[in-house]
Amino acid sequence: MSIIHIVHVIASVKSYTIASLFTHPLHCAPPGIKYRDDCPLEPRIPIYLLVGGSFGALKISITLWKSIRRRQQESVDNIYGMSGGLTSHTYRSMDIILSLFLLAWHVLGTVWVLSIWKPRFKPLLHRPTQYCDRSLYFFSVSVIAGVYAVLALLLLGIGCLTCIYRSNGGHRGHG
Numbered sequence: 001m002s003i004i005h006i007v008h009v010i011a012s013v014k015s016y017t018i019a020s021l022f023t024h025p026l027h028c029a030p031p032g033i034k035y036r037d038d039c040p041l042e043p044r045i046p047i048y049l050l051v052g053g054s055f056g057a058l059k060i061s062i063t064l065w066k067s068i069r070r071r072q073q074e075s076v077d078n079i080y081g082m083s084g085g086l087t088s089h090t091y092r093s094m095d096i097i098l099s100l101f102l103l104a105w106h107v108l109g110t111v112w113v114l115s116i117w118k119p120r121f122k123p124l125l126h127r128p129t130q131y132c133d134r135s136l137y138f139f140s141v142s143v144i145a146g147v148y149a150v151l152a153l154l155l156l157g158i159g160c161l162t163c164i165y166r167s168n169g170g171h172r173g174h175g
Helices: 003-034 044-080 085-114 134-167
Strands: none
Touching: 003 044, 003 134, 044 085, 044 134, 085 134
16 A cells, blocks of 8 residues: 555545534534423533534634635735734634633533433433433434544544654654
């Protein structure tokens, strides 16, 4: 298997991954709204989906806007010899803060969802608040598992690329 073939495979996987990551937050917010009162055992689960989906969509929107803006700006910068240092710094700061918030929010959501592992899915007569809707709960578990699976694949891919790079002599020093 040649390096060029590996690069083509990575590029196609990257395209699919980016497309699925862009649509992921858009699928989280609606169940959070629809089932907002259907998990009295842990009422923060629908909020986790709603807030995570909304802020994830915001992050994706900002990233797409910045990408489009950067392409437009490159042509203007080339003509006038200017650069957007202040906007670039502001964007990076905002992106880091938003990413850290989403990471912390995902960890909190994981704790909330897994703290009621295998809840009752129907309310009992003597304890009507001790249940969580089946669809909401399994959707939340699948979101969490999906995020951790993507992170694991990303780390595995980085590890594989590092091994390939080193085995092809990329670790030799300059000079």
